[in-house]
Amino acid sequence: MTEQLKRATISDVADHAGVSRAAVSKVLRNAYGVSPAMRTKVEESMALLNYRPLALARGMRGNSYTLGVFLVDLSNTFFSVLAEGIRDVAEELGYQVLIGQARQGLEAQQKLIEAMVDRRMDGLLLIAPFGPNEELEKLGRSIPVVVLGRHGPAKHFDTVASDDIAGSALIVDHLVSLGHERISMLANTQPDSEPGMPQTVRRHGYDQAMEKHGLARYIDHVPGRWGTESGLEAGRSLAARPLAQRPSALHGGADVSALGAYTALFEAGIHIPDDMSIVGYDNIPATGLPPIGLSTVDQSGVQMGRQAAELLLSRIEGRTHSEHVLVPPRLIVRKTSAPPRR
Amino acid sequence: MTEQLKRATISDVADHAGVSRAAVSKVLRNAYGVSPAMRTKVEESMALLNYRPLALARGMRGNSYTLGVFLVDLSNTFFSVLAEGIRDVAEELGYQVLIGQARQGLEAQQKLIEAMVDRRMDGLLLIAPFGPNEELEKLGRSIPVVVLGRHGPAKHFDTVASDDIAGSALIVDHLVSLGHERISMLANTQPDSEPGMPQTVRRHGYDQAMEKHGLARYIDHVPGRWGTESGLEAGRSLAARPLAQRPSALHGGADVSALGAYTALFEAGIHIPDDMSIVGYDNIPATGLPPIGLSTVDQSGVQMGRQAAELLLSRIEGRTHSEHVLVPPRLIVRKTSAPPRR
DNA sequence: TATTTTGTGTAGATCGGTCTACGTTTGTCT
DNA sequence: AGACAAACGTAGACCGATCTACACAAAATA
Helix, strand or coil: CCCCCCCCCHHHHHHHHCCCHHHHHHHHHCCCCCCHHHHHHHHHHHHHHCCCCCHHHHHHHCCCCEEEEEECCCCCHHHHHHHHHHHHHHHHCCCEEEEEECCCCHHHHHHHHHHHHHCCCCEEEEECCCCCHHHHHHHHHHCCEEEECCCCCCCCCEEEEECHHHHHHHHHHHHHHHCCCCEEEECCCCCCCCCCCHHHHHHHHHHHHHHHCCCHHHCCEECCCCCHHHHHHHHHHHHHCCHHHCCCEEECCCHHHHHHHHHHHHHCCCCCCCCCEEECCECCHHHHCCCCCCEEEECCHHHHHHHHHHHHHHHHCCCCCCCEEEECCEEECCCCCCCCCC | CCCCCCCCCHHHHHHHHCCCHHHHHHHHHCCCCCCHHHHHHHHHHHHHHCCCCCHHHHHHHCCCCEEEEEECCCCCHHHHHHHHHHHHHHHHCCCEEEEEECCCCHHHHHHHHHHHHHCCCCEEEEECCCCCHHHHHHHHHHCCEEEECCCCCCCCCEEEEECHHHHHHHHHHHHHHCCCCCEEEECCCCCCCCCCCHHHHHHHHHHHHHHHCCCHHHCCEECCCCCHHHHHHHHHHHHHCCHHHCCCEEECCCHHHHHHHHHHHHHCCCCCCCCCEEECCECCHHHHCCCCCCEEEECCHHHHHHHHHHHHHHHHCCCCCCCEEEECCEEECCCCCCCCCC
16 A cells, blocks of 8 residues: 655665765765765765665764763753753754653663663763762763763863852852841752762852851751752751741752742741742743742853753864863842841 | 773674674574573673673664654653653663654654654654644654654554543633633644644633533633743733733643743733633643642643553554553642632 | 474674775876 | 876775574474
8 A cells, every 4th residue: 555665775875876885975974085076966866765874874883973961850941951052053063962861860870871872872961960970980981971060170071060159159149138147058968979069069159158258157058959859848847947047048059949948938838038038040941930930040051051062072073181161150039039037 | 091991792792602693692682592501601791791782783673772752842841751651661671762852843843753763763752743644644654653642543653642622621610610701721723733733632622611611602712832932922912901801711721831821911910810710731840839839730641651652662562553542631729720709 | 213393503694884995097296 | 208196986894783594403203
C-alpha cells in the first residue's frame, strides 16, 4: 500500500552523481579537495534524493554532531532557560543538543553521563552536577566538558557560573540597607558539597557580607538542600522558632527553596514581607508572578547558556587550556523584601 | 603523565575470554546459543576489562537503546513531570531517554524530529507536537511513535491524553455549582489546530458543558495561544472589557495561560476570586504556591508518562495496531474559584 | 549403527559513514 | 622542456557492534 521509502545513503548519492563515496563525504564535511563542479553536482544529487547523512554512522569515526546536556532537575525552570541558550548557539553550528535528566544521586548521575559517552556525544554540558571535582577532572580528560554552575579552577574542563560571592553580597547589602540585622540563610548543607559548588560559594558570600557589615554574630545557616521540599521544611523550622530567635530576613539560597520557605511561612501565618523579608536567587519565571513577586538575584540564564555552549564548541575544536567565566548577577527587588517592622 | 585509558571494545573482550566476537555479542544481547560456561567466562572478562558496549555502534545494526522525547516547551513544568514518568519506565528496561527541545514553529519541530531519527532512536515520544495528523501518521510508519497530549484515533501511532472533554466539564460544573453563569474560556485559537489537539478538545468540552447547563448564550472564546505571554494578553483584553461584558469566571485552558491571565487581571486591579474566578488545567507546581493557589485540573503527569513509555516499548517490540489511552482528570479546588459577588 | 535433531560456537558480511594513502591531472618555476 | 608542487579524486581499510549462515559435537531417534 503506502510504500516505505528506503532512506538514501551516501552510496546512493555517490552512484547518482557518478563519483566516489569519499567524494560525497568530502562535500558533506566541507573538506579540502573538492572542485566547485563536483560540489554542485553532488549537492544536486543530495537534494534530489532527499539525502540526510545518518548522524549515528558519522559518529562511528568522526563527530556525532551531538552535544549532551546533563540535568538533575528539569522542574527547576532556571535550568530550562540555560538549555535554551545552549541550544541557540549549538544549532547555529550544526550541532544537535540532547538533554538527559538523571534522577537524584551520584550513581544515577554517573550512569547518565556514561550513557552519553556511549552515544559518542562530541561534548558534555553538565548543569549543577554533584560529586567530587576529581571525578569531573577525570571525565574532562576523556571528552570535552563544560560545567555550568560550579566555580573554577579546574584543569580539564571549563566552568560558567554566576558570581555567587557578589550575588550573596547583593542580597545582604540590600537587606542591611533596609535595616535588617538578623539575616539567616537557607544554606544547602548537602553532605557531599565540593568547594566550587554554588551552595558553598553563596554561603561564603553570605558569611563574608555579614562580617563586612559587622553582623557576624547573626550568621545563621538553616540546613537543608535546594528544592521546594527542603525549602518547605526549612520554612516550617523557622516558623517553629521562638520569636526572639527568628530572623527578620532570609537569604533563600535559590528560588526554588525560597519559594518553598515562603509557602511554609505563609501557611504558618507569618506574613511576607511584614514579618519577614525573603530574597531568592536565580530569577526563575514563577518569582515574577505578581501575588508573589519574590525579590531575587538574576543571573541571565540565556547568556550563561550561550557562553557555555561557545566554550564547549571551541573545546571540541581543539582548545585544551581551561577557561572559567563568572557572570555578574543583578539584584531584582520585588515585593518580598521590606524594612523590618520590629 | 595521566594515561588516557583506551576503552575496551567487544574484540578486546573476545580476545581476553578466548571466544569470538559473535559470542560476546550474544551474551550482550541475551541471545540464544550461549552455554552457561561461556556466559560466565565472558561476563568475567567484561567486568575485568570494565567493558561497556558502545551504544552508538550497536545502533548501526540493532537497537540504539535510546528513546527520544520531543518537547516544545521545557519551561512548562507539566512536561517535565511527564518526562519523569517516561524515564522511570524506560530505565527499567535498559533504555536511555534523551530529550530534545525544539524552538517554536513547525519547521524547527520537523528538524528536531529528523535529528532524532538520524540518531537512530528506537522510538519517539512526542509531547504536544504541532502540525497536521497526516505528518504524524507518516512519521509513525517509519519509526515507533507515541504522542502525548493529542487524542486519537490514529492508525500508525499511539496516543495518551487527558480526557479533556471530561476535564472541561469538571471545570464548568464546578463553576456553575458556585453560581457562575457568564463563564469564558481562554481558547487557544492557534491557526494550525488539528482535531485531536487538547486545545480543540478542551474547547469542545467547554462548549458542550455550557450547553448542558443551558448557558450556550454565554459561550465565549477569548482568543490566543497557550503560554504565559498569551495569557497576559488575554487577561489584559478581559480587563479592558466593560464590566457588563466581563465574565465572572474563566476557564484558563492551561495553567500557564491561566497564570498569565491571573497576573494581568491582578495588575489591572481585578481581584481573584472576588471579582473573577479562574480555573486552570494541568496542575503544574507553581499553581500550588499558597498566595496563588490556582484551582485547576490534575492529569497525573507521572502516570501519563509511564503509560506512554510502556506503549512505546511494546511498539518497539513489535506491536503494530495502535492504542489510545485516556487518563481521567481530577478537579483540584484551591483559592481562585469562589461564588460570584454580583 | 546410521540418521536426525539440538545445542554451541565461529567466520565473515554488514550497517553508513570517515579517513589515510595514493594515483592522476594540472599549473608553476627554473 | 623537465622538475616539482598543488589540486582533485578514488580505493579500500576502518569504526564497533549485529546478524546470517554454517560447522561441529553431543544427544536423541530410528
